[in-house]
Amino acid sequence: MDAFLQRYSLQIIVWLGALSTLAIFSILYKENAFYRLFEHIFIGLATGQGIFMTVSQVLHPLWWKRMTAEGQWYWVFAFLAGMMFYFVYSRKYAWISRIIFGAFMGFTAGLTFKAFATQYVPQIAASFKPLGGPPSSARPDVTAMTVVYAVSFLVFLLPLVWAAVLGSKAARLKREAGIR
Amino acid sequence: MDFILYLGKWLASPRHGLALWLLIAGGLALGVAIFLLLRATPGRYRKLIVMAVTFLAGLFYIAEFFWSGTIFGVENFLSPAVQPLGDVIMVVGSFTLLLGVVNLVAIHAKAIRAVRPGWHNSLAFFIAMVAIMAAGLIPYLQEQSGQKGSQSWTAVYQILFNGMLAPLGATMFSLVAFYIVSASYRAFRIRSGEATLMMLAAFLVMLGMVPIGIYLTHWLPETGALSNLRLERITQWILTGPNAAAQRAIAFGIAVGGLAMALRIWLSLEKGSFFDKQ
Amino acid sequence: MIILRALLNIDRRIMYGLLCLTIVVMLKWPVKQPLSTTHAVKGVYDAVEAIPHDKIAIVSIVWSSSTMAENGPQTEAIMRHLFKRGIRFAILPWDQQGATLAKDIAEKVSAEMGKTYGVDWCDWGYRPAYLYQILPALAKDIPATIKKDYRGEDVRKLPMMRGVKTIHDVGLVADITPSGTLDAWISQIQGVYKTPIVFAPTLVMVPEAYNPLDAGQIKGMLPGLPGAGQYEQMLNYVGFGQKGSGALSGSFILIIVLIILGNVGLVASRRRRPEDGGGD
Amino acid sequence: MEHPTWQITILTFALSLSVLIGIFYNRWLSGRGRSLFIRRIPGLSALDEAVGRATEMGRPVLFVPGIGSLDIVSLQALAILSHVTRIAARYGSRVIVPSADSIVFTLAEEVSREAYTAEDAADHYDPEDVRYLSDNQFAFASGVVGILNREKVASACYFGSFFAESLILAETGHQVGAIQVAGTPSTTQIPFFLAACDYTIIGDEFFAASAYLSREPTLLGSLVGQDVAKGIIIALVIAGTAIATVFGVQSGVLKGLLGL
Numbered sequence: 001m002d003a004f005l006q007r008y009s010l011q012i013i014v015w016l017g018a019l020s021t022l023a024i025f026s027i028l029y030k031e032n033a034f035y036r037l038f039e040h041i042f043i044g045l046a047t048g049q050g051i052f053m054t055v056s057q058v059l060h061p062l063w064w065k066r067m068t069a070e071g072q073w074y075w076v077f078a079f080l081a082g083m084m085f086y087f088v089y090s091r092k093y094a095w096i097s098r099i100i101f102g103a104f105m106g107f108t109a110g111l112t113f114k115a116f117a118t119q120y121v122p123q124i125a126a127s128f129k130p131l132g133g134p135p136s137s138a139r140p141d142v143t144a145m146t147v148v149y150a151v152s153f154l155v156f157l158l159p160l161v162w163a164a165v166l167g168s169k170a171a172r173l174k175r176e177a178g179i180r
Numbered sequence: 181m182d183f184i185l186y187l188g189k190w191l192a193s194p195r196h197g198l199a200l201w202l203l204i205a206g207g208l209a210l211g212v213a214i215f216l217l218l219r220a221t222p223g224r225y226r227k228l229i230v231m232a233v234t235f236l237a238g239l240f241y242i243a244e245f246f247w248s249g250t251i252f253g254v255e256n257f258l259s260p261a262v263q264p265l266g267d268v269i270m271v272v273g274s275f276t277l278l279l280g281v282v283n284l285v286a287i288h289a290k291a292i293r294a295v296r297p298g299w300h301n302s303l304a305f306f307i308a309m310v311a312i313m314a315a316g317l318i319p320y321l322q323e324q325s326g327q328k329g330s331q332s333w334t335a336v337y338q339i340l341f342n343g344m345l346a347p348l349g350a351t352m353f354s355l356v357a358f359y360i361v362s363a364s365y366r367a368f369r370i371r372s373g374e375a376t377l378m379m380l381a382a383f384l385v386m387l388g389m390v391p392i393g394i395y396l397t398h399w400l401p402e403t404g405a406l407s408n409l410r411l412e413r414i415t416q417w418i419l420t421g422p423n424a425a426a427q428r429a430i431a432f433g434i435a436v437g438g439l440a441m442a443l444r445i446w447l448s449l450e451k452g453s454f455f456d457k458q
Numbered sequence: 459m460i461i462l463r464a465l466l467n468i469d470r471r472i473m474y475g476l477l478c479l480t481i482v483v484m485l486k487w488p489v490k491q492p493l494s495t496t497h498a499v500k501g502v503y504d505a506v507e508a509i510p511h512d513k514i515a516i517v518s519i520v521w522s523s524s525t526m527a528e529n530g531p532q533t534e535a536i537m538r539h540l541f542k543r544g545i546r547f548a549i550l551p552w553d554q555q556g557a558t559l560a561k562d563i564a565e566k567v568s569a570e571m572g573k574t575y576g577v578d579w580c581d582w583g584y585r586p587a588y589l590y591q592i593l594p595a596l597a598k599d600i601p602a603t604i605k606k607d608y609r610g611e612d613v614r615k616l617p618m619m620r621g622v623k624t625i626h627d628v629g630l631v632a633d634i635t636p637s638g639t640l641d642a643w644i645s646q647i648q649g650v651y652k653t654p655i656v657f658a659p660t661l662v663m664v665p666e667a668y669n670p671l672d673a674g675q676i677k678g679m680l681p682g683l684p685g686a687g688q689y690e691q692m693l694n695y696v697g698f699g700q701k702g703s704g705a706l707s708g709s710f711i712l713i714i715v716l717i718i719l720g721n722v723g724l725v726a727s728r729r730r731r732p733e734d735g736g737g738d
Numbered sequence: 739m740e741h742p743t744w745q746i747t748i749l750t751f752a753l754s755l756s757v758l759i760g761i762f763y764n765r766w767l768s769g770r771g772r773s774l775f776i777r778r779i780p781g782l783s784a785l786d787e788a789v790g791r792a793t794e795m796g797r798p799v800l801f802v803p804g805i806g807s808l809d810i811v812s813l814q815a816l817a818i819l820s821h822v823t824r825i826a827a828r829y830g831s832r833v834i835v836p837s838a839d840s841i842v843f844t845l846a847e848e849v850s851r852e853a854y855t856a857e858d859a860a861d862h863y864d865p866e867d868v869r870y871l872s873d874n875q876f877a878f879a880s881g882v883v884g885i886l887n888r889e890k891v892a893s894a895c896y897f898g899s900f901f902a903e904s905l906i907l908a909e910t911g912h913q914v915g916a917i918q919v920a921g922t923p924s925t926t927q928i929p930f931f932l933a934a935c936d937y938t939i940i941g942d943e944f945f946a947a948s949a950y951l952s953r954e955p956t957l958l959g960s961l962v963g964q965d966v967a968k969g970i971i972i973a974l975v976i977a978g979t980a981i982a983t984v985f986g987v988q989s990g991v992l993k994g995l996l997g998l
Contacts, residue, residue: 039880083211112441362909386710637901
């Protein structure tokens with residue numbers, strides 16, 4: 001088994017890859033059993049890989065190892081907090097899950113304030129631009145370009161837009177008048 | 181005060197062996213005690229508890245961020261806690277993993293048991309899930325316990341990952357290219373003045389992004405007023421002028437909307453199905 | 459006239475077939491097309507040129523095989539430029555596949571340009587994409603946050619990491635991404651420490667990026683595949699960026715032609731209606 | 739700047755305060771039996787039409803609450819879900835809710851169950867209609883494409899955070915002939931929804947949705963507060979542009995305005 005896998009794994013990868021690609025592309029024609037099968041395999045693989053990643057990247061190194069190998073016993077409270085989510089399945093105690101949901105929502109809300117200040121306020125400041133001022137070296141002179149385009153727009157494009165508007169209006173009027 | 185500091189230090193110091201397990205058990209027992217306490221909480225206090233927790237959680241990040249320098253002579257002591265708290269949130273969040281997986285497994289298990297049409301798809305789902313999970317976890321756990329990771333399982337993982345998961349995702353994404361063609365074919369019709377403008381803008385931006393469009397007007401001078409009619413300059417103007425202005429206006433609207441919703445959630449003023457009942 | 463009206467509802471399968479054909483033909487027989495440099499791309503070039511030699515660069519990899527066609531050439535172009543200037547850089551992958559794919563690109567380019575792992579570049583290894591949690595810590599203490607490189611060696615022992623402690627030792631961050639990671643870099647790193655950031659998104663994300671670009675939150679941008687192509691041209695080599703841009707040209711032309719055909723069909727059906735006495 | 743300047747702090751607090759004032763002002767108004775006006779948002783009014791059509795055709799409605807984790811956007815999406823499910827429950831229709839995040843999924847389950855119970859249609863509620871698919875973006879997309887095709891969905895609603903999968907979902911929906919309504923604050927995806935959906939709500943209309951649908955005084959008041967906040971930002975931009983034009987971008991007044 002070992003030798004077989006070592007020897008042929010590249011070929012298997014190539015062939016499986018081709019098969020998977022074909023299966024997904026087949027939906028472009030229409031929905032079919034081949035696609036359906038690979039859709040389920042895809043979801044299965046993604047779920048399995050998600051569990052593996054969560055365990056190997058977060059739960060084991062950041063929680064279990066710290067709690068046991070590094071002796072930080074208080075990480076047991078993280079487990080208890082995590083378990084609070086599962087009260088959502090109990091009719092009677094569902095409100096307990098709301099405590100932890102509330103905490104998560106609170107954190108999100110708090111971070112939203114922070115994001116507003118660091119992300120959006122600088123963009124407000126960036127809108128402070130002189131009208132008709134000289135162009136900065138790094139960016140094009142948007143004002144001058146606007147003037148050029150406004151003129152060309154009037155000359156070339158306006159008749160076209162106008163015709164299209166008229167066309168659609170005429171069509172609507174005809175429709176309303178019952179002329180088909 | 182000294183006593184509290186001492187107690188904190190004593191609790192936070194790392195333990196090993198029996199002491200560790202006793203403390204973990206103690207933590208679990210405390211959890212059960214808290215649960216019993218919560219169970220006995222009268223209905224009218226329940227909402228208050230949820231509100232308080234939400235408020236404190238939000239307050240932490242808000243206070244940490246906006247507290248600059250010293251306020252009433254007190255330095256910001258929250259900042260050092262940001263990093264550990266990030267870890268805690270990540271770990272606690274990871275425990276929710278099973279909430280979704282349980283549903284998925286239940287639905288597919290039912291399909292197989294009832295031999296519903298298409299049950300073999302559900303079977304394929306299970307095989308795929310278990311296979312990749314095992315292929316990933318077995319070598320990982322072997323390595324963690326000091327052994328050498330199994331080569332065969334690693335190879336299986338590589339096959340499933342690079343041979344199936346990766347191409348399935350890549351192909352799914354590439355469907356976008358096809359759908360862009362059919363969607364834009366349908367959407368860009370000169371039905372009204374606005375639609376015509378939208379179509380023209382789309383043409384100009386598309387052409388200005390790729391070599392052929394740049395080639396179309398490359399004979400125009402590089403400088404001077406006429407240079408502004410080069411396609412890539414027009415594209416650039418559409419993107420930096422009207423587009424950036426509109427994007428920014430939408431972004432501000434969304435930012436303010438998000439800020440308002442954050443505020444309502446933080447202060448438990450939010451209304452709606454989830455928030456009304458306790 | 460019936461033919462013209464049929465243009466109103468071309469079967470999507472025909473369009474998909476035409477698209478496939480166009481891409482295959484344009485990739486197989488590329489047409490040499492000139493690319494002119496836009497200021498966004500020049501911004502990236504200038505930002506790399508401006509990195510002082512005592513600082514390192516971070517190449518943040520968020521992409522996976524799905525967007526490799528666009529993000530791969532961008533990654534290669536940026537790495538080549540960094541190597542050319544002799545700026546040390548570290549790969550920081552947030553995606554499992556991207557980790558392998560970006561490392562492969564770096565190894566290829568580094569071999570070609572005679573560079574050494576650990577001295578001229580290094581790979582900090584995959585970590586889950588919790589950018590908001592990791593970036594604040596990274597900014598304060600790089601070795602303590604990264605700890606080990608992808609091979610499991612202590613990063614402090616790598617020659618290129620000597621003297622690298624905080625984000626102030628980083629002269630540039632290149633975020634190469636198909637998703638919304640830029641916000642995290644801006645709010646946690648650029649907004650706080652003023653570290654220059656350049657951005658290499660996929661083409662669909664480009665319109666949104668003009669906002670931070672205009673605000674100076676990012677120094678420059680490589681808009682998708684054509685952006686990579688332009689950058690390749692500035693660096694004087696031919697990569698997939700330039701070849702692929704040709705195929706992209708072809709498909710854009712196809713889309714434009716299809717849109718025009720659709721409109722011809724629309725106009726034709728409008729004109730015919732009265733005579734048909736209500737054709738549809 | 740590890741912490742913001744005092745100008746930014748004041749601005750953020752002032753905007754928040756205007757929202758709060760809006761909320762309490764409107765609560766006070768509604769206590770006296772008056773209410774504020776809200777303009778028509780066609781995309782949201784279309785939700786009734788979408789559900790109604792599904793009922794006529796005897797086919798299910800699909801509601802995708804985005805692929806984001808539990809955040810502000812997903813919570814808003816769940817509020818809209820609650821509304822859609824209630825209409826469907828009233829008509830005795832099914833709403834299929836595929837989800838990409840386990841926490842959002844759990845909440846969606848609860849929201850759906852509650853909506854059917856509130857409309858006295860608990861027997862129409864099928865627990866299997868709220869499904870967790872995958873947190874892998876494209877695995878999720880492939881699953882939704884499957885559902886759209888197999889369940890013969892008559893109407894599809896997309897509300898929440900969307901990324902590269904938006905067009906895959908919306909175009910498939912169009913191909914199966916569903917009437918589609920979308921709303922997202924992810925600005926890059928709006929063009930795709932515009933191209934493939936019948937109705938798309940844009941930008942902060944998304945955050946106005948729950949107020950619009952519920953006419954709840956608190957939410958309506960918040961909306962008014964948001965408009966005041968936007969007014970403050972517009973005033974700032976105008977003032978900043980005027981100062982920049984007269985005194986130049988480097989002027990001290992401008993730098994002092996936001997402390998940048």
